[in-house]
Amino acid sequence: MAAAIAVESLIRPEVRALSAYHVADAVGYVKLDAMENPYTWPEAMTAEWLERLRSLPLNRYPDPSPAGLKTLLRDSNGVPPGMDLLLGNGSDEIIQMLLMAVAGPGVKVLAPEPTFVMYRQIASTLGLEFVGVPLAADFSMDMPAMAAAIAEHKPALVFLAYPNNPTGNLFERADVEAIVALTPGLVVVDEAYAPFAEASFMEDLPRHGNLLVMRTLSKLGLAGLRLGFLAGPPSWLHELDKVRMPYNINVLTQATVEFALERLPVFEEQTALLRQERAALFQALQSMPGITPFPSRANFILFRCEGVAAGDVFDGIKRGGVLIKNSSSAGGALSGCLRVTVGKPEENRRFISALEQAISGR
Numbered sequence: 001m002a003a004a005i006a007v008e009s010l011i012r013p014e015v016r017a018l019s020a021y022h023v024a025d026a027v028g029y030v031k032l033d034a035m036e037n038p039y040t041w042p043e044a045m046t047a048e049w050l051e052r053l054r055s056l057p058l059n060r061y062p063d064p065s066p067a068g069l070k071t072l073l074r075d076s077n078g079v080p081p082g083m084d085l086l087l088g089n090g091s092d093e094i095i096q097m098l099l100m101a102v103a104g105p106g107v108k109v110l111a112p113e114p115t116f117v118m119y120r121q122i123a124s125t126l127g128l129e130f131v132g133v134p135l136a137a138d139f140s141m142d143m144p145a146m147a148a149a150i151a152e153h154k155p156a157l158v159f160l161a162y163p164n165n166p167t168g169n170l171f172e173r174a175d176v177e178a179i180v181a182l183t184p185g186l187v188v189v190d191e192a193y194a195p196f197a198e199a200s201f202m203e204d205l206p207r208h209g210n211l212l213v214m215r216t217l218s219k220l221g222l223a224g225l226r227l228g229f230l231a232g233p234p235s236w237l238h239e240l241d242k243v244r245m246p247y248n249i250n251v252l253t254q255a256t257v258e259f260a261l262e263r264l265p266v267f268e269e270q271t272a273l274l275r276q277e278r279a280a281l282f283q284a285l286q287s288m289p290g291i292t293p294f295p296s297r298a299n300f301i302l303f304r305c306e307g308v309a310a311g312d313v314f315d316g317i318k319r320g321g322v323l324i325k326n327s328s329s330a331g332g333a334l335s336g337c338l339r340v341t342v343g344k345p346e347e348n349r350r351f352i353s354a355l356e357q358a359i360s361g362r
């Protein structure tokens with residue numbers, strides 16, 4: 001038998017230093033931890049979809065550049081003429097493609113923090129230096145700090161989640177525009193929560209040579225399919241496309257997304273309901289003693305617990321049968337904070353009563 005190889009001798013230190021993206025086991029809980037759309041499809045629509053799947057050629061490789069699907073995505077997302085699309089196996093894969101395309105010695109990537117953890121996580125696995133610039137205490141952009149960091153580090157890529165995750169707020173449009181103007185590299189505006197935000201930089205694409213807009217179908221209601229896309233100038237996307245695995249969007253995903261986008265009003269109705277529920281949930285949180293919710297333009301709400309340990313509140317809510325996200329464990333600006341995804345009315349009621357119990361019954 002060959003001698004055992006020491007893990008340290010092979011796996012890069014920056015990879016060993018990471019923890020894998022943690023996904024909690026949600027079996028048996030009301031699941032309000034992952035920004036999923038809680039609604040399913042009307043039965044007749046499911047039957048029609050199954051019929052469509054029947055004829056799919058699963059023995060063949062998928063279309064590496066599905067024109068019909070791209071047209072549907074362009075139309076449903078208002079992608080300006082002249083801009084191209086790059087598809088990813090979730091927007092996570094697009095973040096990875098962007099970072100792989102720029103990775104090299106001394107290359108830096110920058111984002112305000114706290115933000116979506118995958119920017120830092122993927123940058124680290126690729127040996128890129130990640131610069132996190134703290135947001136202001138109210139989670140708005142600290143523009144003097146951002147401007148100074150961009151001037152000092154000259155990032156190849158800046159990620160701006162719009163609205164931001166996990167804080168839920170939209171940055172000021174003028175701040176985003178200033179960052180695009182100041183950055184010597186590319187600025188990726190991550191619009192994962194576009195169905196809930198009622199604000200976008202999509203229309204602005206033609207006015208800036210270094211702006212890219214990323215979206216996903218995950219939060220719209222198709223998280224299980226894994227489809228994200230990047231919109232931007234053809235010259236950039238042409239290069240990024242070389243990093244893409246040729247068959248990254250599988251046959252089932254392509255067919256199902258086409259089917260779904262042909263029925264977009266079903267999803268728009270669901271997301272409109274969730275926006276209404278978000279307002280109701282915010283009010284309920286605001287009226288609770290010791291709880292401060294932060295205004296959200298996404299399908300989740302971050303809230304701070306005062307006078308009670310957030311970890312205990314999280315555990316109490318979980319004992320009440322509801323799984324949310326403990327953002328507090330990240331520390332820093334998020335200490336004392338928990339994040340709840342907006343669910344169906346009855347799920348939100350269960351959450352509120354579990355929260356009441358957790359606060360009062362400790």
Ligand SMILES: *Cc1c(COP(=O)(O)O)cnc(C)c1O
Pocket residue numbers: 035089090091092093116161164165190192215216217218223226227228
């Ligand atoms: C959820 C999320 C993503 C990831 O989306 P997928 O397409 O499911 O990979 C990207 N960015 C932000 C800010 C998110 O919250």
